[in-house]
Amino acid sequence: MKTLKYSRQRESIKASLMARHDHPTADALYTSIREEYPNISLGTVYRNLNLLVELGEIQKLTCGDGADHFDADTSPHYHFICKECGQVNDLLLDPMDHINQLAQESTNGLIDGHTIYFYGTCKNCLGNN
Structure with missing residues (x-):
């Protein structure tokens, strides 16, 4: 390199x-x-x-x-995205590594990771409605 x-x-x-x-x-x-x-x-x-x-x-x-x-x-972590304002926040969740094994059972390839986004409405936008 x-x-x-x-x-x-x-x-x-x-x-x-x-x-x-x-x-x-x-x-x-x-x-x-x-x-x-x-x-x-x-x-x-x-x-x-x-x-x-x-x-x-x-x-x-x-x-x-x-x-x-x-x-x-x-580090492995997940994100919450507000559909109203577009703000992206970290979610305080432990990594769900078991999802890799579940996905592995459904494919002929090799799963080595995943990305998950959660979508919804943030607290600020909920307060503005």
Whole structure:
């Protein structure tokens, strides 16, 4: 594997993501990173986020709203997505590894993991109705 050159911008993007728990989109991270690096381009943010995903340092979440969200927590965990406001939150559930075995019994392939998103209406949106 090729050695990766250090990048202050990449480190800033990763640090910004690690400080957040709202699972931001690349656009939202771009807005916050611009405060420190006013000349950074949206393309640079996208490239570095995708590189961090490839390196396994962050997760990319495709939640069905048309925009990828990013999560610095790479441990196995689940997410709740509000269908009203689009907010993505971590769920405090233990990993359900038994699902892998159940799925394995239904396929000829090899199951080595799973991703689960739970959809509904968040507390804030319920309060606004």
